[in-house]
Amino acid sequence: MKTKVALTGNEAVAQAMKQINPDVVAAYPITPQTEIVQIFSSFVANGEVDTEFVAVESEHSAMSAAIGAAAGGARAMTATSSQGLALMFEVVYIAASLRLPIVFPVVNRALSGPINIHCDHSDAMGLRDSGVIQLFSENAQEAYDNMIQAVRIAEHPDVRLPVMVNMDGFITSHAMDVLEVIDDETVKNFVGTYVPEDYLLDAQNPISMGNFDMYDFYFEHKRQQVEAMKAAKEVIKEVGKEFAKISGREYGLIESYKLDDADVALVVLNSAAGTAKGVADELRAKGIKAGVLKPRVYRPFPQEEIREALKGVKAVAVLDRAETFSTCGGPMFADIRNTLYDLKNDIKVVNYIYGLGGRDLRLEHVQQVFEDLENIRKTGRVDETVKYLGLRE
Amino acid sequence: MATLKELSKVEERFVGGHRLCAGCGHGITVRMILNAAEGSNVVVGCATGCLEVASTIYPYTAWKCSFIHNAFENAGATISGVEAAYKALKKKGKVNGDFKFIAFGGDGGTYDIGLQSLSGAMERGHNIVYVCLDNEAYMNTGIQRSSATPTGADTTTSPAGKVIPGKQQPRKDLTAIMAAHNIPYVAQTAINNWQDVHKKAKKALEVEGPAFINVLSPCPRGWRYNTPDIVEITKLAVETRFWPLFEVENGKWKLNYKPKKYVPIEEFLKPQGRFRHLFKPGNEHLIKAIQEEVDSRWLALLERCGETPELPPR
Numbered sequence: 076m077k078t079k080v081a082l083t084g085n086e087a088v089a090q091a092m093k094q095i096n097p098d099v100v101a102a103y104p105i106t107p108q109t110e111i112v113q114i115f116s117s118f119v120a121n122g123e124v125d126t127e128f129v130a131v132e133s134e135h136s137a138m139s140a141a142i143g144a145a146a147g148g149a150r151a152m153t154a155t156s157s158q159g160l161a162l163m164f165e166v167v168y169i170a171a172s173l174r175l176p177i178v179f180p181v182v183n184r185a186l187s188g189p190i191n192i193h194c195d196h197s198d199a200m201g202l203r204d205s206g207v208i209q210l211f212s213e214n215a216q217e218a219y220d221n222m223i224q225a226v227r228i229a230e231h232p233d234v235r236l237p238v239m240v241n242m243d244g245f246i247t248s249h250a251m252d253v254l255e256v257i258d259d260e261t262v263k264n265f266v267g268t269y270v271p272e273d274y275l276l277d278a279q280n281p282i283s284m285g286n287f288d289m290y291d292f293y294f295e296h297k298r299q300q301v302e303a304m305k306a307a308k309e310v311i312k313e314v315g316k317e318f319a320k321i322s323g324r325e326y327g328l329i330e331s332y333k334l335d336d337a338d339v340a341l342v343v344l345n346s347a348a349g350t351a352k353g354v355a356d357e358l359r360a361k362g363i364k365a366g367v368l369k370p371r372v373y374r375p376f377p378q379e380e381i382r383e384a385l386k387g388v389k390a391v392a393v394l395d396r397a398e399t400f401s402t403c404g405g406p407m408f409a410d411i412r413n414t415l416y417d418l419k420n421d422i423k424v425v426n427y428i429y430g431l432g433g434r435d436l437r438l439e440h441v442q443q444v445f446e447d448l449e450n451i452r453k454t455g456r457v458d459e460t461v462k463y464l465g466l467r468e
Numbered sequence: 469m470a471t472l473k474e475l476s477k478v479e480e481r482f483v484g485g486h487r488l489c490a491g492c493g494h495g496i497t498v499r500m501i502l503n504a505a506e507g508s509n510v511v512v513g514c515a516t517g518c519l520e521v522a523s524t525i526y527p528y529t530a531w532k533c534s535f536i537h538n539a540f541e542n543a544g545a546t547i548s549g550v551e552a553a554y555k556a557l558k559k560k561g562k563v564n565g566d567f568k569f570i571a572f573g574g575d576g577g578t579y580d581i582g583l584q585s586l587s588g589a590m591e592r593g594h595n596i597v598y599v600c601l602d603n604e605a606y607m608n609t610g611i612q613r614s615s616a617t618p619t620g621a622d623t624t625t626s627p628a629g630k631v632i633p634g635k636q637q638p639r640k641d642l643t644a645i646m647a648a649h650n651i652p653y654v655a656q657t658a659i660n661n662w663q664d665v666h667k668k669a670k671k672a673l674e675v676e677g678p679a680f681i682n683v684l685s686p687c688p689r690g691w692r693y694n695t696p697d698i699v700e701i702t703k704l705a706v707e708t709r710f711w712p713l714f715e716v717e718n719g720k721w722k723l724n725y726k727p728k729k730y731v732p733i734e735e736f737l738k739p740q741g742r743f744r745h746l747f748k749p750g751n752e753h754l755i756k757a758i759q760e761e762v763d764s765r766w767l768a769l770l771e772r773c774g775e776t777p778e779l780p781p782r
């Protein structure tokens with residue numbers, strides 16, 4: 076059974092967590108994620124979930140306790156944003172290397188300094204190389220859907236990795252949206268019960284976890300993580316297909332929007348994809364063949380799918396909501412350009428940094444990007460590879 | 469109270485093959501603590517440090533019970549997560565048998581970088597025992613000072629130099645800080661007195677809620693005493709009142725051992741290379757200051773324990 080409801084992104088994620096009913100949640104408040112822990116605490120206080128809620132004293136401890144709980148054999152979760160994720164940095168890597176299926180929403184917010192509470196993706200990008208799976212969500216519906224699928228992806232025997240579910244701070248987390256929620260029983264059956272493989276609380280089979288790993292094994296263990304990431308691509312697609320059966324919404328690694336015959340395309344994560352799709356529609360009406368590619372999965376990186384989706388376009392703009400300070404563009408730009416390199420068909424790829432610290436991405440900005448792409452397509456010339464949108468220079 | 473003979477028959481959960489230095493206090497402490505958990509399943513949490521690095525070199529392990537090392541500063545949070553998992557899974561009938569949860573951290577992992585994580589775990593009231601293996605410095609990284617390092621000690625980051633004679637600050641009183649958490653059980657013990665360690669470990673494991681034990685766990689390498697003398701050196705720490713044995717049960721402070729006579733601090737300092745510079749002519753005032761610190765802390769402790777605040781007879 077499906078019901079249409081009006082919820083904010085945070086409420087939608089908390090609702091998903093309630094339906095998943097994890098064994099342990101350890102979390103700490105931070106804007107704009109705070110509502111998730113607050114709402115979830117009230118579920119615990121009102122007996123609406125069976126969860127042991129650990130109100131830790133920091134995000135480092137939140138992830139550390141989630142690691143302890145997951146290693147103990149429990150289905151464990153946490154949630155955070157920005158500084159909280161930065162504080163967790165050390166232990167997120169450990170969660171991944173211990174192959175613990177911890178699902179954690181991250182409500183994307185700019186990293187300090189200067190301190191700022193609004194949306195950008197610098198928090199998530201800081202952990203893109205940590206070995207966790209990263210899903211991105213355009214709106215509350217996708218955040219809700221991603222949370223439910225994340226449990227199945229994380230716990231799949233071929234994967235066993237943490238999954239970070241991203242959504243845009245305030246834009247998605249605090250805006251009221253209409254979405255379809257699935258009934259409790261269907262979600263419960265979909266996520267199933269967690270069956271850990273080796274775990275601390277197995278009285279018959281004690282185990283040592285987190286051992287000291289030297290040059291004779293560390294490398295192989297890292298390689299195994301890569302294999303798990305590779306396997307995750309298939310698993311994410313399978314889970315997406317199964318999810319379609321209970322929701323009517325199918326998910327893959329990327330969303331291709333009007334790319335089949337596109338000349339110019341934009342690549343963008345999370346909520347800005349909505350804006351981009353709207354502008355592409357307008358341009359299509361004017362005869363410009365515009366399309367949008369929205370990676371739903373950023374780690375593992377869906378290189379083949381993206382290459383396939385973009386192989387026919389002439390010019391691509393990658394929109395990054397994070398800086399790398401490499402002076403060569405944003406994080407996703409490097410990935411996309413790398414992806415298209417092997418095609419050897421001279422697709423022009425340019426980069427726009429936008430929205431840092433919550434700066435609005437306006438329709439005019441996106442229109443300008445498409446206009447630039449059209450010029451590049453016509454002239455075959457790129458004047459500036461990396462530009463900034465909506466910035467006072 | 470079990471006899472030593474009986475205890476020797478308890479199945480060891482921390483076994484040979486680990487690579488702690490010969491005569492390291494950590495191995496002795498861990499075995500004593502785990503012995504007291506006889507009859508229960510145990511999950512051990514461990515902070516980064518000599519114990520973890522020496523006992524879990526992949527693909528080997530010296531632990532016969534379940535063991536988890538996460539990072540340096542989060543043994544408190546990690547073990548509280550395991551305990552929360554236990555509560556959740558026990559309710560659902562998914563765990564066989566009863567479990568005890570013991571975390572081990574060095575003084576660095578406990579007094580310093582892990583203090584917040586430990587404090588949080590204690591305040592939240594998890595049913596766990598946290599044991600600090602206090603060897604008074606960061607030994608695993610090569611003997612750097614910690615807030616547990618005693619005044620005057622020569623470490624690699626508080627070296628005894630031409631103008632600064634070793635560590636300048638007094639030790640942090642972590643055991644008192646833990647007592648201030650108003651948890652059911654806090655104790656300070658030392659391995660020269662196995663009965664004391666055993667009794668305290670048993671109490672800590674039996675109370676409902678969090679317990680903390682601070683164990684003086686000598687490191688022959690960092691302290692630079694004659695390795696086989698570990699029991700003697702620990703005994704001197706207790707007899708000189710440098711490391712008093714006490715416990716705080718439900719807020720009530722109790723002294724567990726009162727030396728019969730006044731043993732000057734020199735007796736503890738002298739056999740150790742880390743204090744050698746203090747015995748150079750002209751440095752008498754430094755030892756005097758250390759003695760004063762020991763005496764004033766002792767008197768304050770006696771008062772807390774409801775004893776007459778007086779020094780032992782000379």
Ligand SMILES: Cc1ncc(C[n+]2csc(CCOP(=O)(O)OP(=O)(O)O)c2C)c(N)n1
Binds near residue numbers: 614
């Ligand atoms: C966050 C972090 N900082 C520093 C280190 C390096 N480090 C590992 S063990 C250690 C010292 C351990 O000292 P202590 O806790 O006293 O244990 P001991 O080795 O003395 O038993 C240090 C500094 C680390 N592993 N992690």
Ligand code: SF4
Binds near residue numbers: 489603687688
């Ligand atoms: S350096 Fe010290 S603490 Fe570390 S193993 Fe050797 S004796 Fe033990």
Ligand SMILES: [Mg+2]
Binds near residue numbers: 576603604605607608
């Ligand atoms: Mg130490």
